[in-house]
Amino acid sequence: MEEHIANTCRGGVQKCHNAHQTATSGLIFKESFLWEKSREGRCAVSIPAQDVEESLLDPELTSDPPELPQLSEMDVVRHYTRLSQWNFGVDSGMYPLGSCTMKYNPKTNEVQAARPGFAGAHPLLDEDLCQGALEMIYNLEQYLAEITGMEAVTLQPAAGAHGELAGMLAIHAYHAKMGHQRSKIIIPDTAHGTNPASATLCGYESINIHSGEDGILTPEAVAAVMDEETAGIMITNPNTLGLFEENIKEIADIVHAKGGLVYGDGANMNAIMGIVKPGDLGIDVIHLNLHKTFSTPHGGGGPGSGPIAVVKALEPFLPVPRVQKKDDRYTLVYDKPDSMGRMLTFHGHFGIMVRAYSYILTMGAKGLTDVSKLAVLNANYIKECLREDLHLPYDRPCMHECVFTDKFQADNGVSTLDMAKRIMDYGFHPPTVYFPLVVHGAIMIEPTETESKETIDQFIGAFKSIVQEAKENPEILKSAPHLAKLSRLDEVSAARKPVLRG
Amino acid sequence: MRYLPHTDQDIKEMLAKTGYNSLDDLFPTIPKSYRVKKEMCLPQPLTEWELNAHMAELSSKNASTSSHKVFIGAGSYPHHIPSIIPYLISRSEFMTAYTPYQPEISQGTLQGIYEFQTMITELLGTEVATASHYDCGTALSEALMIALRKKKKQNKVAISSLVHPHHRQIVKTYLEPAGYQMVELPSKPDGTTDLSPLDTMDDIAAVAVQSPNFFGCIENLGKVKEIATKKNIFFITSFTEVLAYGLLKNPGHFGVDIVAGEGQSLGIAQSFGGPGLGIMTSSKQYVRDLPGRLVGRTKDRRGEDGFVLTLSTREQHIKREKASSNICSNNGLNAMTAAMYMATLGKIGIRKIAQTNHDKAMFLKTKLEETGFKVPFATPFFNEFVVKAPDGFEAKRESVKKRGIVAGLAIEKYYPTLKNHYLFCATEVFSKDDIEMLARELK
Numbered sequence: 024m025e026e027h028i029a030n031t032c033r034g035g036v037q038k039c040h041n042a043h044q045t046a047t048s049g050l051i052f053k054e055s056f057l058w059e060k061s062r063e064g065r066c067a068v069s070i071p072a073q074d075v076e077e078s079l080l081d082p083e084l085t086s087d088p089p090e091l092p093q094l095s096e097m098d099v100v101r102h103y104t105r106l107s108q109w110n111f112g113v114d115s116g117m118y119p120l121g122s123c124t125m126k127y128n129p130k131t132n133e134v135q136a137a138r139p140g141f142a143g144a145h146p147l148l149d150e151d152l153c154q155g156a157l158e159m160i161y162n163l164e165q166y167l168a169e170i171t172g173m174e175a176v177t178l179q180p181a182a183g184a185h186g187e188l189a190g191m192l193a194i195h196a197y198h199a200k201m202g203h204q205r206s207k208i209i210i211p212d213t214a215h216g217t218n219p220a221s222a223t224l225c226g227y228e229s230i231n232i233h234s235g236e237d238g239i240l241t242p243e244a245v246a247a248v249m250d251e252e253t254a255g256i257m258i259t260n261p262n263t264l265g266l267f268e269e270n271i272k273e274i275a276d277i278v279h280a281k282g283g284l285v286y287g288d289g290a291n292m293n294a295i296m297g298i299v300k301p302g303d304l305g306i307d308v309i310h311l312n313l314h315k316t317f318s319t320p321h322g323g324g325g326p327g328s329g330p331i332a333v334v335k336a337l338e339p340f341l342p343v344p345r346v347q348k349k350d351d352r353y354t355l356v357y358d359k360p361d362s363m364g365r366m367l368t369f370h371g372h373f374g375i376m377v378r379a380y381s382y383i384l385t386m387g388a389k390g391l392t393d394v395s396k397l398a399v400l401n402a403n404y405i406k407e408c409l410r411e412d413l414h415l416p417y418d419r420p421c422m423h424e425c426v427f428t429d430k431f432q433a434d435n436g437v438s439t440l441d442m443a444k445r446i447m448d449y450g451f452h453p454p455t456v457y458f459p460l461v462v463h464g465a466i467m468i469e470p471t472e473t474e475s476k477e478t479i480d481q482f483i484g485a486f487k488s489i490v491q492e493a494k495e496n497p498e499i500l501k502s503a504p505h506l507a508k509l510s511r512l513d514e515v516s517a518a519r520k521p522v523l524r525g
Numbered sequence: 526m527r528y529l530p531h532t533d534q535d536i537k538e539m540l541a542k543t544g545y546n547s548l549d550d551l552f553p554t555i556p557k558s559y560r561v562k563k564e565m566c567l568p569q570p571l572t573e574w575e576l577n578a579h580m581a582e583l584s585s586k587n588a589s590t591s592s593h594k595v596f597i598g599a600g601s602y603p604h605h606i607p608s609i610i611p612y613l614i615s616r617s618e619f620m621t622a623y624t625p626y627q628p629e630i631s632q633g634t635l636q637g638i639y640e641f642q643t644m645i646t647e648l649l650g651t652e653v654a655t656a657s658h659y660d661c662g663t664a665l666s667e668a669l670m671i672a673l674r675k676k677k678k679q680n681k682v683a684i685s686s687l688v689h690p691h692h693r694q695i696v697k698t699y700l701e702p703a704g705y706q707m708v709e710l711p712s713k714p715d716g717t718t719d720l721s722p723l724d725t726m727d728d729i730a731a732v733a734v735q736s737p738n739f740f741g742c743i744e745n746l747g748k749v750k751e752i753a754t755k756k757n758i759f760f761i762t763s764f765t766e767v768l769a770y771g772l773l774k775n776p777g778h779f780g781v782d783i784v785a786g787e788g789q790s791l792g793i794a795q796s797f798g799g800p801g802l803g804i805m806t807s808s809k810q811y812v813r814d815l816p817g818r819l820v821g822r823t824k825d826r827r828g829e830d831g832f833v834l835t836l837s838t839r840e841q842h843i844k845r846e847k848a849s850s851n852i853c854s855n856n857g858l859n860a861m862t863a864a865m866y867m868a869t870l871g872k873i874g875i876r877k878i879a880q881t882n883h884d885k886a887m888f889l890k891t892k893l894e895e896t897g898f899k900v901p902f903a904t905p906f907f908n909e910f911v912v913k914a915p916d917g918f919e920a921k922r923e924s925v926k927k928r929g930i931v932a933g934l935a936i937e938k939y940y941p942t943l944k945n946h947y948l949f950c951a952t953e954v955f956s957k958d959d960i961e962m963l964a965r966e967l968k
Contacts (some may be wrong), residue, residue, distance in 0.1 A: 110633035112621035140584025146798025157588030324857030364698035369798020387570030
């Protein structure tokens with residue numbers, strides 16, 4: 024059976040009749056490892072001219088050159104071109120990964136970040152030689168403070184989880200300054216895994232609490248565990264079920280009343296720009312993912328950028344250096360005795376900041392507000408269109424993502440994973456699967472605002488078609504994907520006997 | 526707005542399907558009192574040409590490698606980036622992909638990172654490498670945390686005072702809240718680490734030494750290994766200039782346990798210091814302790830070779846509070862860039878370019894000596910070194926700045942006893958003429 028399907032689909036475009044399928048198979052190259060293509064004596068770089076005398080180090084200090092592959096320039100170009108063709112990116116098609124905000128990455132942002140004055144700037148330049156870079160950092164901090172409704176921003180953290188750590192360190196430093204360090208932190212069961220892991224790095228014990236039946240936290244659940252040994256709460260809003268935490272302000276009041284602080288995970292900021300400001304909700308510190316909400320590319324895993332925004336009381340604890348503006352000059356300030364210290368070697372992921380800055384300047388206030396409205400519209404539209412086909416565990420208005428499960432398909436022996444793999448054959452990247460952990464067999468769809476109604480309708484059509492297949496021909500799902508370069512990979516063997524280099 | 530595809534008709538139809546009257550009504554679960562009352566205060570949106578003008582102006586206020594000769598390294602190095610690197614890394618299939626959790630349609634990223642892991646371990650003489658970390662300072666911090674977790678009874682680490690000052694600051698930020706301490710090893714008159722205090726330290730989990738160190742000097746890693754073995758503690762090294770290992774004996778040669786490094790020199794733009802590339806590599810026995818992602822080789826159902834992210838049971842999305850680290854996003858695209866760069870240079874290119882770096886730096890040293898600078902440390906270096914400037918240099922440094930030359934980095938703020946000392950760097954991008962011009966201007 025599997026072979027038959029594979030043959031049909033691989034046999035040619037004309038044989039794939041499904042109207043919802045936007046993908047077909049094409050000419051894909053095999054490509055060996057770099058070192059298998061290597062031939063003694065080749066080199067793909069222009070060797071610098073020998074215009075000064077050669078100076079040899081003591082042979083005791085040196086060794087033979089490393090055995091890197093020897094290739095021509097064309098070899099390298101073809102190698103990576105072929106590899107790239109095995110990948111799926113946002114530019115290839117819809118990439119509705121829940122919690123990841125895979126929106127369009129504007130190309131003008133790349134042009135701006137590549138300007139020699141940015142890309143070629145040394146991080147330790149004298150201040151009078153890097154006024155443009157400092158001005159950009161200063162402005163971006165101001166814009167992010169305005170968007171979040173907070174007092175101050177640092178752009179130093181390298182990624183979302185690094186921002187979480189910075190936020191936790193700010194809370195830790197705050198309690199230390201108040202004279203009584205605390206030992207615990209409250210984390211709801213819907214949190215990203217990075218939340219408890221970040222808290223652990225500060226020595227805080229995670230106190231896990233459950234969200235209520237409707238998928239949101241109740242003030243009672245928080246009140247039951249909040250005490251004067253608890254440093255605060257880490258809360259994601261909108262939460263990872265795609266729901267707005269309606270009780271956020273009451274929860275913040277409970278935490279504040281016992282001297283704790285509220286950490287906001289801003290991974291889902293894309294839903295609320297210009298709609299609500301975290302600073303108005305009682306949140307004391309929030310991180311942002313510039314590589315989610317602010318359109319910078321994910322790069323196959325990074326680099327991202329994870330600024331944090333804080334209320335006034337936490338500003339003294341932000342990492343150094345801080346950029347200060349005085350009489351139209353920008354300076355770096357190190358003298359902050361209560362600062363948590365340094366989070367990254369230089370000024371953070373500056374190249375990513377330039378992209379986010381370009382994005383904000385391109386969008387403006389109304390544009391960013393429209394982003395959130397349309398992201399929420401797209402998610403609610405998908406939720407309404409698929410609710411008969413997939414089980415909806417929390418039937419509430421969603422924010423920018425919606426969560427389904429595989430409950431309706433279980434009787435046919437079809438799982439979330441099978442549907443995720445099958446949707447590749449239709450030309451879509453799968454949604455996030457099996458997260459959040461509190462939902463059994465979760466399918467988490469975040470379309471983002473940059474997908475058009477036609478594309479979303481195609482995606483919905485594809486999912487409906489898959490649901491039909493699950494009833495009529497579950498085997499086609501279990502053996503999916505059929506059009507991808509590879510079929511399902513053996514992850515168990517990979518972990519049992521790890522081969523991590525060639 | 527060109528990024529938002531919705532027509533009025535689309536919005537109307539989608540609202541009808543969802544049962545809302547307007548876009549403003551889409552947020553019924555947000556209590557009215559929380560809603561933002563007025564538009565955010567941000568600049569008016571710019572057209573692309575307005576944006577270009579603004580960004581051109583901002584960027585022109587920075588000295589860059591194209592406008593200035595910046596003779597500074599100290600953790601960020603000006604190197605030639607072959608044209609094929611930005612060209613290839615800009616392929617949107619690489620750039621606009623997410624972390625390769627769906628391996629069937631992510632083999633490009635996965636094989637690319639597997640090749641990175643392979644080449645970086647070859648270059649450094651180690652056995653396993655992660656798919657990247659943020660930068661050297663954060664990688665070093667996590668390396669020390671591994672040692673502290675493995676040596677449960679100890680809560681201190683010894684770190685050379687010649688490890689990049691910013692890296693030591695990061696280590697302090699990471700270690701202190703977790704209840705750990707770092708003790709700094711002083712330097713010797715020859716510009717290398719004084720290891721003798723280790724003799725009397727009985728409660729440390731690790732020793733960390735950077736080589737070449739912040740002064741540019743090549744450390745005696747063999748000696749560090751000897752002491753680490755005797756004391757049964759972790760031997761950790763770091764580096765900021767990875768191209769040095771095109772020439773020098775690598776950390777693996779000295780039997781290092783964990784290496785934390787900066788890979789910016791491998792084809793990555795300086796970009797005002799980030800994003801760079803954190804390199805995290807070790808011997809095999811610590812593979813399950815390493816933070817972040819690893820790519821492993823496997824087969825698919827049809828028996829074809831392929832790659833997946835593996836050993837993820839260490840990671841936060843599975844282990845949560847018991848994870849080996851909280852890292853999630855890494856600097857993967859820069860790891861891919863580094864792989865492209867290593868493939869471009871190859872065995873021949875990396876040796877030639879490394880040698881050229883050393884030659885240029887030696888030439889610069891000679892020229893500065895002729896101009897009245899003193900070289901305080903006799904220890905061999907790779908492409909950067911410390912000099913003591915002659916009287917009046919500070920004013921001269923200001924005046925040559927106007928002529929597009931940035932003459933070294935004052936290091937007194939990091940090492941208060943080193944008044945008038947500067948760290949200079951020369952790489953393959955500086956010609957003989959550039960260096961002679963610098964010397965002439967400083968005379």
